[in-house]
Amino acid sequence: MESIVHSEPQQVDGAYRPSNVQNMDRLAAIHQEMEYLNAIGKRFVAAIDRFQVHRALLAALQDLYHFTACSILLKGEPFDLSIIPCYPLSEAFLEAMMHSIVSAASVIDFPQLSVEELARTAYLDAPDELSTVLRSDEVGGSKIGSVLNIPLTVESRIIGMLSLFDERSEAFDTDHLKLTTMIADYAAVALENVRLREREMALWRQTEAERQRLELIIGSMSEGLLITDSRGMITLLNHSARHLMAHAQVELKQDMPLRTLAEASKVEWLSLLVAIVERASKGETVTNQELIAGERGETVPLTLSISAAPLYDANHPDSHPTGVVAVLNDITSSKQIEKLKDEFVSIVSHELRTPLTAIKGYTQHLMRRIERRLRKLRAQQIENPPSGPTTESPESTDLRNLSIVESQAEHLERLINDLLDLSRVQWGKLELHYTTFFLADVLIECIHSAQVGAENHTIELDIQTKDTKIVADVPRIGQVVGNVLDNAIKYSPHGGQVIVRLSEHEGQYLVSIIDQGIGISPEYLDHIFERFYRVRNKASRQYAGIGLGLYVTKAIVEQHGGSIWVASNAQVGSTFSFTLPKTPQM
Amino acid sequence: MSLMSDDSSSVSRTQIAEAYLQALRLIDDRVTPFLGKATTRVLVQGAAKRLASTYSFLHFLTKMPYTEIVPSVIQEQLGGVTSTELAAGLDALLEECFAGLKELTGDLIAPPIHEEVIRQLEQLH
Numbered sequence: 114m115e116s117i118v119h120s121e122p123q124q125v126d127g128a129y130r131p132s133n134v135q136n137m138d139r140l141a142a143i144h145q146e147m148e149y150l151n152a153i154g155k156r157f158v159a160a161i162d163r164f165q166v167h168r169a170l171l172a173a174l175q176d177l178y179h180f181t182a183c184s185i186l187l188k189g190e191p192f193d194l195s196i197i198p199c200y201p202l203s204e205a206f207l208e209a210m211m212h213s214i215v216s217a218a219s220v221i222d223f224p225q226l227s228v229e230e231l232a233r234t235a236y237l238d239a240p241d242e243l244s245t246v247l248r249s250d251e252v253g254g255s256k257i258g259s260v261l262n263i264p265l266t267v268e269s270r271i272i273g274m275l276s277l278f279d280e281r282s283e284a285f286d287t288d289h290l291k292l293t294t295m296i297a298d299y300a301a302v303a304l305e306n307v308r309l310r311e312r313e314m315a316l317w318r319q320t321e322a323e324r325q326r327l328e329l330i331i332g333s334m335s336e337g338l339l340i341t342d343s344r345g346m347i348t349l350l351n352h353s354a355r356h357l358m359a360h361a362q363v364e365l366k367q368d369m370p371l372r373t374l375a376e377a378s379k380v381e382w383l384s385l386l387v388a389i390v391e392r393a394s395k396g397e398t399v400t401n402q403e404l405i406a407g408e409r410g411e412t413v414p415l416t417l418s419i420s421a422a423p424l425y426d427a428n429h430p431d432s433h434p435t436g437v438v439a440v441l442n443d444i445t446s447s448k449q450i451e452k453l454k455d456e457f458v459s460i461v462s463h464e465l466r467t468p469l470t471a472i473k474g475y476t477q478h479l480m481r482r483i484e485r486r487l488r489k490l491r492a493q494q495i496e497n498p499p500s501g502p503t504t505e506s507p508e509s510t511d512l513r514n515l516s517i518v519e520s521q522a523e524h525l526e527r528l529i530n531d532l533l534d535l536s537r538v539q540w541g542k543l544e545l546h547y548t549t550f551f552l553a554d555v556l557i558e559c560i561h562s563a564q565v566g567a568e569n570h571t572i573e574l575d576i577q578t579k580d581t582k583i584v585a586d587v588p589r590i591g592q593v594v595g596n597v598l599d600n601a602i603k604y605s606p607h608g609g610q611v612i613v614r615l616s617e618h619e620g621q622y623l624v625s626i627i628d629q630g631i632g633i634s635p636e637y638l639d640h641i642f643e644r645f646y647r648v649r650n651k652a653s654r655q656y657a658g659i660g661l662g663l664y665v666t667k668a669i670v671e672q673h674g675g676s677i678w679v680a681s682n683a684q685v686g687s688t689f690s691f692t693l694p695k696t697p698q699m
Numbered sequence: 700m701s702l703m704s705d706d707s708s709s710v711s712r713t714q715i716a717e718a719y720l721q722a723l724r725l726i727d728d729r730v731t732p733f734l735g736k737a738t739t740r741v742l743v744q745g746a747a748k749r750l751a752s753t754y755s756f757l758h759f760l761t762k763m764p765y766t767e768i769v770p771s772v773i774q775e776q777l778g779g780v781t782s783t784e785l786a787a788g789l790d791a792l793l794e795e796c797f798a799g800l801k802e803l804t805g806d807l808i809a810p811p812i813h814e815e816v817i818r819q820l821e822q823l824h
Contacts, residue, residue: 219745220746220803222748264737290733298735
């Protein structure tokens with residue numbers, strides 16, 4: 114094909130004006146060039162994979178030259194070399210090609226390449242249609258006569274290199290160089306498009322695999338999963354969620370507004386579920402909200418624990434939630450176990466109390482008898498003092514041993530009372546007997562009682578209010594103060610000051626018990642009032658207890674209409690505070 | 700052998716640098732229509748990079764396109780380089796560019812441009 118691109122610009126000035134015939138020739142040449150480029154462009158645009166790009170490239174180049182082979186080296190990790198032979202190549206020719214490619218690549222700033230690496234990764238793409246134009250026994254020579262290397266550029270970026278090889282010398286000419294560069298540009302864009310398409314496909318496959326994996330996980334989850342969009346329409350409902358809903362006689366359907374369903378349904382708890390989802394749709398994260406989804410009359414009705422969180426657009430995390438994901442857990446069986454456990458504790462506590470009362474009563478009876486005998490013995494000794502050294506009488510030893518039995522029985526009684534209180538709180542049967550008394554008197558009494566067993570501690574009472582009259586349950590308030598005060602002493606092993614402060618706050622009495630003990634780490638503070646909760650760390654391991662005192666304390670305070678909280682710093686001490694209304698809040 | 704005449708020590712560094720920059724611009728003018736702007740720039744920058752270990756002052760050519768180099772940049776970048784060193788370095792750069800061009804296109808375009816560059820440098824002197 115004749116050259117249609119000129120390296121020198123046409124000189125058009127006053128001295129030289131082309132004739133009409135020359136203009137016509139020039140227009141015809143431009144037209145021919147455009148048609149040629151259009152034909153080439155169409156081939157490259159239609160190429161959807163690299164092999165089709167190779168065909169298009171080969172077809173375009175064969176219009177210009179006769180050559181032995183061409184190759185395309187693409188940058189990347191790893192780099193990629195395709196060799197497109199026009200007929201079978203000799204091993205020596207292939208090796209010479211590799212050397213030439215490595216050498217040319219080094220001048221256009223390719224990453225370091227070696228002939229061995231190229232040889233290992235080279236891919237020979239011999240188009241089938243070439244076999245028709247070549248003799249089957251034709252094998253190329255061993256030496257390269259001509260070589261032409263054209264960098265492949267996309268938007269001023271070199272993405273690779275096109276190389277043409279022929280056995281003959283001077284196989285390529287300057288006239289076709291510009292056109293060859295244009296063809297290389299077409300090929301570069303087509304190869305880049307293929308690369309982007311392959312990347313897109315790979316990403317799509319990866320996304321699809323991830324979607325299927327997620328679908329499998331969601332489908333096999335034992336927890337129910339419900340996802341809504343920002344309008345509350347159910348967009349996803351897994352098998353477990355459907356099953357839970359069906360168990361609660363609710364049929365949820367996808368693409369259905371949850372609120373509409375709740376309004377149309379007679380199921381009470383559905384509106385509570387809607388409220389939770391709506392809270393999450395406003396950006397709030399709701400955790401472990403319990404819903405009774407079964408019949409109220411059942412011993413242990415179907416109970417669901419629901420957590421819900423807002424979903425945000427990953428590209429706009431600061432925008433409004435785009436939906437809500439709610440996880441539904443059937444906690445009925447754990448509720449059943451909890452109920453059985455409560456019943457067991459209640460029964461055992463009652464059963465233990467009867468023999469304990471007998472043990473305590475007989476112990477006290479025996480102690481009184483021995484005390485009487487001892488008094489008699491001491492009176493005799495005063496009248497007839499013994500001649501030798503006095504030894505401890507068997508009665509004194511018995512009395513000391515019985516004191517230990519009585520003390521341990523009282524300890525056991527307190528534990529049983531705590532367990533019985535636990536049952537009462539659990540069943541909502543913690544009854545209060547209101548009387549009018551002075552809160553300061555109860556505090557003084559509790560301090561006296563606590564001070565007896567706390568020789569290393571100084572317990573101070575700080576009353577900051579004139580009036581301390583209150584209508585409440587005296588023994589229960591004493592139990593509250595006693596529990597907190599006992600803890601303050603127990604967890605201050607090195608003694609120190611304990612302050613019991615009474616003040617008024619917003620029309621209520623505020624009692625604060627401040628110690629200088631081991632304190633509580635922040636991570637335990639939220640759980641400190643939970644039943645059977647014990648701080649499990651090195652500092653508190655040595656202290657006995659079953660973790661019921663504060664649970665019962667909280668229940669008593671709240672039953673009175675007050676509230677209790679704790680502020681604490683590890684190694685600094687704790688301040689337990691509770692409020693009590695002056696009169697019962699009806 | 701220097702592409703400029705042997706008595707290059709008699710001309711200033713700026714004159715030498717400008718002469719060679721004009722030679723690079725000539726290469727740019729002649730090669731770009733055949734191989735494109737990106738390839739031409741990579742050819743020159745690649746040549747500068749390969750020579751930077753011998754002529755460290757050429758390193759700045761790997762960071763910026765030679766078409767953007769003006770006399771003030773030369774003054775700033777080539778301070779402390781003698782005229783002889785500068786001539787030798789820029790000479791080597793041109794030779795490396797032509798070697799690269801020959802590696803890519805053989806004798807298709809390199810020889811006539813090489814001759815043209817030599818003529819231009821002689822004229823400037």
